[in-house]
Amino acid sequence: MTNSLSLELGRLATMKPTELRSRWREVYGNVASNVSPDLIRRVIAYRLQEKGLGKLPSHIERELDRLNGKVGTSAPIPSRRGPILPGTRFVREWNGKTIAVTATDSGFEWDNDTYRSLSEIARKVTGAHWSGPRFFGLTAKVP
Structure with a gap:
């Protein structure tokens, strides 16, 4: 370079x-x-x-x-298969803020709290009902 x-x-x-x-x-x-x-x-x-x-x-x-499928389109997001292992990190940007979640043995840790599901975190972040797996990109949008 x-x-x-x-x-x-x-x-x-x-x-x-x-x-x-x-x-x-x-x-x-x-x-x-x-x-x-x-x-x-x-x-x-x-x-x-x-x-x-x-x-x-x-x-x-x-x-x-x-x-990538076609020029100008995103590759299809595969559905999640199997369990989410402790230590797995999920990162998503929302309204300019980075949301980083870590899977634990007892749930999901975010912002110094533990939640039962990714959906709880997605709801807390957005203020609306979201599928947690979809919010974090684990599943594709159903047409």
């Missing part, structure tokens, strides 16, 4: 959200979607690396597209 690219990537790590959105406009020529600063940082970093080091070979892009 070139020294200037390394410096640019290092600067991204310390940029504030407004600076990141401004850098996005410089790199992409449009306004960034309403996504987290971390995602903006990663996408800009990818584009800068792509410009500096070259794109992925087309056969690799095709394989990634194949694995």
